Amino acid sequence: xxxxxxxxxxxxxxxxxxxxxxxxxxxxxxxxxxxxxxxxxxxxxxxxxxxxxxxxxxxxxxxxxxxxxxxxxxxxxxxxxxxxxxxxxxxxxxxxxxxxxxxxxxxxxxxxxxxxxxxxxxxxxxxxxxxxxxxxxxxxxxxxxxxxxx
Ligand code: ROI
Numbered sequence: 001x002x003x004x005x006x007x008x009x010x011x012x013x014x015x016x017x018x019x020x021x022x023x024x025x026x027x028x029x030x031x032x033x034x035x036x037x038x039x040x041x042x043x044x045x046x047x048x049x050x051x052x053x054x055x056x057x058x059x060x061x062x063x064x065x066x067x068x069x070x071x072x073x074x075x076x077x078x079x080x081x082x083x084x085x086x087x088x089x090x091x092x093x094x095x096x097x098x099x100x101x102x103x104x105x106x107x108x109x110x111x112x113x114x115x116x117x118x119x120x121x122x123x124x125x126x127x128x129x130x131x132x133x134x135x136x137x138x139x140x141x142x143x144x145x146x147x148x149x150x
Pocket of ligand 1: 007008009042043044045046047052053054088093121
């Protein structure tokens, strides 16, 4: 399956965290990192705090959605992620955006990611590596959000 993972960080050396995340994704079992977007700097959405660095990765994987999710959480934890409150700043956040054409709505995982269409920091890098998945209308709807491709 071709899965898409959103990557974000806004604490510590966030750019190094993104580079480390790409390396960790490339090392996932039964998987191959097939595409990585540019890195974007974006104002925090839904909260305040430092700017985020964001990117999206495409992974060809034989891991099932919940298996992949568990690996993503292990990578976050290894990067020193803590969860003091819901929208706290984070050293590394990995969101499973899509997993093939699966639609899943379970207590631990919803794919496609339910809020990706509200977020320029997801849609812009996703459009860069998977233009067929992001319409011009969707991009126009988030055009007022502050984001810059580095
Ligand atoms: N805002 C931006 N710009 N980038 C993120 O990765 C990000 N992640 C989040 C919330 C708090 C919703 N805001 C974000 O989880």
